[in-house]
Amino acid sequence: MQKELNPKKYVLVFLITLSVFAVVFLFSDFLYNRRVTQVKSIEDTINRNILESEIQYALLADSSCESDETTSPVLVSELNNLTKRLAYMEDQRGTTDEEVISLKKYYSLLQAKDYLLLREHARQCGDKPLSIIYFYSNAGNCDDCKKMGFVLTSMREDYNKLHVYSFDYNLGLSVIDTLKSIYKLEDRFPVLIINRKPYYGFKTREEVEQLIPELASIHAASTTATTTNN
Amino acid sequence: MDSFLTPPIYFFLFLTTYFEVFLLVTYFEEKEHFLIPPKTKRMPGKYPSVTIIVPAWNEERTISGTILSLLALDYPKDKLKIFVINDGSTDNTLEVAREFEKNSQVRVFTQKNGGKFTCLNLGISHSTSDLVGCLDADSYVATDALQEMISYFDNAEVMAVTPSVQIHKPNNVIQRVQAAEYMIGEFTRKLFSRFNGLYVTPGPFSIYRRSIFAKIGGFVHGYSTEDMEMALRMQSHRMKIENAHTALVYTVSPATPSALYKQRVRWVSGFLKNAFFKYRHMFLHPRYGNLGMITMPFAFISIFISISFSALYAKNLYSIAYERYLQYSALGFHPAFRWLQFDWFSLNLEFRRLLVYVLLFTTIFFILMGTRMVLRKFTVTRDMLYFLLLYGLIAPFWLVGSLVKFVSSKEVRWR
Numbered sequence: 001m002q003k004e005l006n007p008k009k010y011v012l013v014f015l016i017t018l019s020v021f022a023v024v025f026l027f028s029d030f031l032y033n034r035r036v037t038q039v040k041s042i043e044d045t046i047n048r049n050i051l052e053s054e055i056q057y058a059l060l061a062d063s064s065c066e067s068d069e070t071t072s073p074v075l076v077s078e079l080n081n082l083t084k085r086l087a088y089m090e091d092q093r094g095t096t097d098e099e100v101i102s103l104k105k106y107y108s109l110l111q112a113k114d115y116l117l118l119r120e121h122a123r124q125c126g127d128k129p130l131s132i133i134y135f136y137s138n139a140g141n142c143d144d145c146k147k148m149g150f151v152l153t154s155m156r157e158d159y160n161k162l163h164v165y166s167f168d169y170n171l172g173l174s175v176i177d178t179l180k181s182i183y184k185l186e187d188r189f190p191v192l193i194i195n196r197k198p199y200y201g202f203k204t205r206e207e208v209e210q211l212i213p214e215l216a217s218i219h220a221a222s223t224t225a226t227t228t229n230n
Numbered sequence: 231m232d233s234f235l236t237p238p239i240y241f242f243l244f245l246t247t248y249f250e251v252f253l254l255v256t257y258f259e260e261k262e263h264f265l266i267p268p269k270t271k272r273m274p275g276k277y278p279s280v281t282i283i284v285p286a287w288n289e290e291r292t293i294s295g296t297i298l299s300l301l302a303l304d305y306p307k308d309k310l311k312i313f314v315i316n317d318g319s320t321d322n323t324l325e326v327a328r329e330f331e332k333n334s335q336v337r338v339f340t341q342k343n344g345g346k347f348t349c350l351n352l353g354i355s356h357s358t359s360d361l362v363g364c365l366d367a368d369s370y371v372a373t374d375a376l377q378e379m380i381s382y383f384d385n386a387e388v389m390a391v392t393p394s395v396q397i398h399k400p401n402n403v404i405q406r407v408q409a410a411e412y413m414i415g416e417f418t419r420k421l422f423s424r425f426n427g428l429y430v431t432p433g434p435f436s437i438y439r440r441s442i443f444a445k446i447g448g449f450v451h452g453y454s455t456e457d458m459e460m461a462l463r464m465q466s467h468r469m470k471i472e473n474a475h476t477a478l479v480y481t482v483s484p485a486t487p488s489a490l491y492k493q494r495v496r497w498v499s500g501f502l503k504n505a506f507f508k509y510r511h512m513f514l515h516p517r518y519g520n521l522g523m524i525t526m527p528f529a530f531i532s533i534f535i536s537i538s539f540s541a542l543y544a545k546n547l548y549s550i551a552y553e554r555y556l557q558y559s560a561l562g563f564h565p566a567f568r569w570l571q572f573d574w575f576s577l578n579l580e581f582r583r584l585l586v587y588v589l590l591f592t593t594i595f596f597i598l599m600g601t602r603m604v605l606r607k608f609t610v611t612r613d614m615l616y617f618l619l620l621y622g623l624i625a626p627f628w629l630v631g632s633l634v635k636f637v638s639s640k641e642v643r644w645r
Contacts, residue, residue, distance in 0.1 A: 005519050013255055017248045024588060028581040035575065085575050092578050146553070147560035154561055205561065 035089065039103055042082045046110050049078070050117060079114065080156050082107060083166065087149075095138040105173050111165040112175045118163055130214055131163040133193035135185065139170055144202040148190040151205045159215055236582075239542070242535045243585050249528045250592045253421050257599075260424045264417075264599070266476060266606060269374070277309045278360035278380055280437070283353030285346045287317040289367035290326050292482060297330050299370040304377055312336045313353040314367075318343030323367075346433070347449035347456040354443050362440045364457075369434035369481040370398060378477035379437050389469040390431050390438045390461070391477075392419065396604055398480035403616055404490055407624070408483045410617030413600030414593070416475060420603065423473035427525035429501075431461040431471060435479040442469060453507075455500025462509045465521050475603050491628050498632035501529065503639070533629050539586075540626040547623075593618070 086100070086107055093100050115131060122129040134152055136145040152164045167176050169189065183198050185191060192199045194211045209215050257264065282300055286293050293314070300312050312335050314327040330336040339352055354362055361383065365371065375393055382391045394416045397409040422428045431438070436457065446467050452459025464471060484490040505513070505526060513530075515522040597617065602608050 005516050005523060009252075009255065010523075013248060013252045016251045016255070017244065020247055020251065020588065021244065021585070024584045025581050028579060028584050031579045038575070088575055092580050143556060146556050150557050150560040202560075 032093075035085070036099060036103070039082065039085050039089065042078065042085065043103070043106055043110060046078055046082065046114070050110065050113050054117065077160070079111070079163070080153075083156075083164075084153075090138075101171070104168060104171060108167055108171060108173055109175060111167070112179070114163065115165050128195075128214060129163070130159070130161050130212065131165065131194075132208070132212075133179070133183075134164060134166045135169045135180075135189065135191045135193075136166060137169045137189045142189050145190045147202050148192070151203070151208065155205060155208065155215075162212075162215065239538065239582065242531075242538055243582070243589070245528070245531060246535055246589055247585070249524070249532075250589065252524060253418065253596075254592070256421050256425055260421075263424060264420060264475070264603065266603075269377075272377075272381075274306070277306050278383060279309045279311075279358075280305070280361045280363060280376065280380070281311045281313055281353065281357035281359040281440075282363045282365050282435075283350055283357075284312065284314045284365050284367050285317055285349030285353075286314060286319060286323050286327065286367035287343065287346075288319045288321045288323060290319070290322040292368040293323055293326055294330075295370055296365060296367050297327070297336065300365065301330075301333065301335065302373050303371060303375065304373045307335060309359075310335055310376070311357070311359060313356065314338045315349035315352055316340040317346070317349050345451060347451055350456065351448040354440070354448055357440060359440060361437050362443070363435055363437040364433060365435050365479075366433045366481065369395075369479055371435055372478040372480075375435060375474075375477040375479055376437075379435075379474040382472040382474055383437075383439065385470075385472075387470045388439075388472045389442050389464060390436060390471045392423070392428065392431050392471065392473045393435045393477040393479045394419075394473075394475050394604060395432050395434050395479050395481055397483045400483065400613065402485060403620070404487060405483050405485055406613040406616045407620050408490070410597055410600075410611070410613040411621065413604050413613075414596045414617075415600070416603055417596050417600040420473045420475045422525060423471065425520040425524070426465075426470065427520045428471045428473065429461050429465065429521060429525055429529065430458045431464075433457050434481045435477070453500045453503040454496050455504060458497075458500055459504050459508070462504055462512070465518065466509060466512060468518075478604070487624070490624075491631065494625075494628035495631045495635055498533065498628060499635040502533075502632060502636040505530065506636075533633065536622075537626050537629050540622045543622045544626075590618075 086104060089097075089100050089103070095101075115133070118129045118131055121127070132152065134148065136142065136149065149166070152166070155162060156164050167179065169176070169180070169185075169187075179185075183193055183196070185198060186200070188200045190200075190202060192203060192208070192211075194208075199211065203211075284293070284296060284300070289296075297312060297314065300310075303310060312330075314330070314336065316324040316327060316338065318341065324338070324340055327336075327338045331338050337356075339356070341348065341352060350364055353364075361380070363376075371393075379391045379393060382388050396412050396416070397405055400406045400409040419428065438460075442464065446463055446469075449456045449460055461471060484493050509526075512518045512522045513526055518526075594614075597614050598608055598610075601611065601614075
């Protein structure tokens with residue numbers, strides 16, 4: 001039985017508690033840095049893909065239209081992967097975290113670059129680009145933005161040729177400001193740009209699909225391919 | 231709002247971690263006291279005489295079981311007396327108790343309703359035994375409980391011994407949450423006893439040396455928590471209280487949220503009133519050892535810590551539920567929507583969250599240690615799951631209720 005007060009024990013417990021805090025802090029910092037490294041690595045991969053595509057266009061010009069998947073400037077799945085990871089980081093570290101903002105700015109630039117290449121590819125090959133530009137806002141409680149995000153994420157997963165570019169309206173990036181002025185955007189959210197036309201407010205998946213009729217043929221094609229494979 | 235709350239949350243996390251580390255260090259220092267020792271029979275003639283007082287107010291449904299369990303105790307009949315005190319019951323409690331009077335061990339007293347402490351004092355005034363115990367009329371003792379407890383009185387310094395109180399036949403979720411809580415409670419009670427930090431001698435079957443009542447007086451109202459007041463009074467006189475973790479006592483627990491709320495408000499507001507109105511001098515006073523420096527201050531601040539952590543827990547649950555609602559309202563049950571999609575990247579491993587995981591892990595360790603002490607084996611039960619999921623959501627109700635009662639100093643009744 002511990003009869004009396006033992007100051008040594010109090011100090012020991014204090015030191016152990018401090019150590020627990022220190023170890024947990026270092027571990028959390030290590031994990032965070034690993035996540036940042038992972039995100040940066042995905043961004044590097046995307047950057048390299050874009051560079052490859054740019055060179056490919058310059059070298060081969062129209063002949064690149066013959067192939068299908070490989071000419072896509074960036075693998076959509078890669079971009080989706082990055083989007084998800086940034087969303088998690090934004091959720092956990094907050095929208096005001098400097099590291100998150102910096103990663104998001106770079107990601108936005110990559111998206112803009114990918115969009116330009118996709119448009120260029122479509123122009124050269126006479127295609128219509130399958131893309132949606134989506135502006136959301138983190139300022140205030142934009143529940144419709146969150147709902148729109150769920151719809152677009154589900155569409156990304158279903159249509160592997162659909163490029164969804166999401167931009168934080170208030171990120172303070174000149175490229176985003178330029179896009180805003182090109183499409184003469186109002187401060188209403190969410191807003192989707194489909195075929196160069198802005199659509200304000202939440203849109204259900206069916207409504208978005210109606211705005212891009214080409215998606216039906218992709219879906220039919222993928223369903224046929226799956227059935228044939230089976 | 232969150233950044234405004236961050237410094238106090240870290241402060242609370244630090245205090246909670248400090249307290250849990252203190253308990254763990256104590257455990258590793260005193261590990262051998264937590265074992266289940268082999269049973270040894272005492273030599274005949276070496277048994278102290280014991281009187282068990284059973285205060286009863288409208289307990290006609292449970293009192294028979296209580297008395298029968300006392301009569302079944304593995305203890306020499308001539309050394310054990312049972313005093314049933316009818317506290318002005320308006321039901322058939324007295325009649326039921328009187329049926330046991332044909333047994334020479336049982337005596338029944340009756341008085342006008344005066345509260346539990348008056349029943350205990352009446353019993354003490356009629357007792358002549360070495361030890362005096364109390365058993366609430368809705369509790370039952372294991373046959374070896376008294377044997378397990380009296381050995382602690384071999385140490386002349388020990389003035390009171392508390393048992394391991396457990397829930398009697400938990401049936402619904404509310405009772406199962408309490409069952410897990412009581413198991414943790416036993417582990418912590420044992421730890422508190424190792425560093426002289428106990429501040430309650432529970433109504434179900436705490437045993438006292440009769441001589442202490444002559445020195446420090448009998449039971450008082452103690453803001454409807456006479457057992458807590460008695461323990462604090464004993465501690466203020468530096469009297470040692472032990473815990474017999476192998477002495478199992480089962481108590482009927484509240485089965486409805488309102489009954490649980492009422493019971494806990496009585497306990498917590500009773501603690502606050504006793505601690506602040508009568509024993510404030512013990513707070514942070516080195517003279518009262520670990521009780522004054524650790525147990526009492528932490529018992530007080532843990533009320534605010536629990537309310538804050540519960541608020542954060544509820545906020546997180548609300549966020550998850552709201553996000554699910556938004557997902558559903560956006561997509562319905564669309565096949566593309568994967569509810570259970572897992573990605574390690576999505577795990578929140580931020581500093582504060584990791585600290586909460588550490589504390590949660592320690593709590594699970596405490597529950598497991600409690601089950602080992604009570605059930606005699608490490609086991610994972612459904613009760614633990616209910617406890618971990620629900621306790622944080624229900625406890626704030628009575629904690630806030632108790633603070634309101636304390637601040638407004640409204641009296642709360644025994645029943």
